[in-house]
Amino acid sequence: MAETLRRAPLSRDRILHAAVALADEAGIESLSMRNLAQDLGVVPMALYKHVANKDELLDGMIDVVVGEIDPPAADADWKHTLRRRVLSARQVLRRHPWAPLAIESRNMATPAILSYLDSTVGTLLAGGFSTDLAHHVMHAMGSRILGFSQELFDASRRAGRSGGTDPGPPAALPAEVAARFPRLAEIAAAASHDDESVVGQGCDDQFEFEFALDLLLDGIERLHRQGWTSSRRPG
Numbered sequence: 737m738a739e740t741l742r743r744a745p746l747s748r749d750r751i752l753h754a755a756v757a758l759a760d761e762a763g764i765e766s767l768s769m770r771n772l773a774q775d776l777g778v779v780p781m782a783l784y785k786h787v788a789n790k791d792e793l794l795d796g797m798i799d800v801v802v803g804e805i806d807p808p809a810a811d812a813d814w815k816h817t818l819r820r821r822v823l824s825a826r827q828v829l830r831r832h833p834w835a836p837l838a839i840e841s842r843n844m845a846t847p848a849i850l851s852y853l854d855s856t857v858g859t860l861l862a863g864g865f866s867t868d869l870a871h872h873v874m875h876a877m878g879s880r881i882l883g884f885s886q887e888l889f890d891a892s893r894r895a896g897r898s899g900g901t902d903p904g905p906p907a908a909l910p911a912e913v914a915a916r917f918p919r920l921a922e923i924a925a926a927a928s929h930d931d932e933s934v935v936g937q938g939c940d941d942q943f944e945f946e947f948a949l950d951l952l953l954d955g956i957e958r959l960h961r962q963g964w965t966s967s968r969r970p971g
Contacts (some may be wrong), residue, residue, distance in 0.1 A: 742868070745825075746776065746778060746782060746786070747784065747786060748786040748787065748796070751772070751776065751783055751786050751787060751793070751796075752787075752793070752796040752797055752799075752800050753800060754772060754775055754776050755772055755776075755793055755796075755797050756797050756800050756801065756832065758771065758772060758775055759832070759834045759838075760831070760832055760833075760834070761970050762833035762909060763834055764837055764838055767790075767793075768790075769783055769784075769790060769793070772793075794838050794841070794842065795804070795842065795846045797835075797838065797844070798835065798838055798839055798846045798848065798849065799846050799847060799848035799849075801828060801832050801835045802828075802846070802848035802849055802852055802882075803848055804828045804831075805821060805824050805825045805828050805852060805883075806820060806821055806824035807855075808821065808855055808858075808859055812859055813863065814859050814862065814863025814864075814865070817859050818856065818859055818860075821856070822877075822880060822883065823857075825881070825883030826883035826884070827883075828883060829884055831885040835854070835882075836879070836882075836884040838877075839882065848911065849882070850916075850917050850920060851917065852880065852881075852882070853874075853917075853920055854917040854918075854919050854920040856874070856881055857870055857874065857919040857920055857922070857923050858919045860873060861919060867922055867923065867926050868926060870923060870926075871877060871923050871926040872944070872947050874923060875944040875947065875948065876944075876947060876948040876951050876952075879950075884898075909921050909924050
């Protein structure tokens with residue numbers, strides 16, 4: 737793989753795939769423009785003709801990884817589609833164990849992640865879910881949708897990373913992003929904190945925690961009634 741990348745003409749795609757391979761081999765902390773250039777057999781300045789900086793490099797690497805997740809199945813029910821894609825995402829991240837750290841480090845979701853989440857919302861809406869229910873399902877699933885465990889919409893985590901004491905409301909999607917990913921924009925609108933007096937409006941952290949907890953407990957109760965054991969898990 738490394739030798740193939742060395743022989744190929746230098747391009748953005750070649751750089752991103754080489755960066756993914758380097759992170760796969762040595763971890764995300766090993767990634768630097770200098771190390772990447774050495775792997776590619778070029779001088780570091782040659783990389784900047786294709787990626788502006790390391791942030792842009794990380795965004796592109798994330799999009800390469802997310803692009804490996806299976807697309808939605810045609811004519812499948814929402815539960816089958818969602819389960820299959822989440823398990824596919826988990827397999828992808830097991831191949832690229834640095835990816836969750838990279839995803840968590842970004843201040844803004846990349847285009848491929850936005851597209852993936854938008855298609856997930858579309859699966860739920862096509863399955864008959866209301867926008868309100870789809871909104872809370874996304875909260876309950878959290879980053880499990882992407883194959884690892886971390887809340888997707890947890891503003892308190894952002895505040896904790898920056899040292900802020902008040903996470904504040906989520907920022908609205910820019911108009912151009914909302915136009916490109918309309919179903920995700922619909923969810924963002926449902927999560928607005930502008931009018932918390934309206935039932936179903938706002939992302940109350942305690943409510944979302946209890947919603948997920950009750951959802952999981954209800955599932956556990958159902959499995960208990962069925963006499964489920966780990967030896968009888970579906971294949």
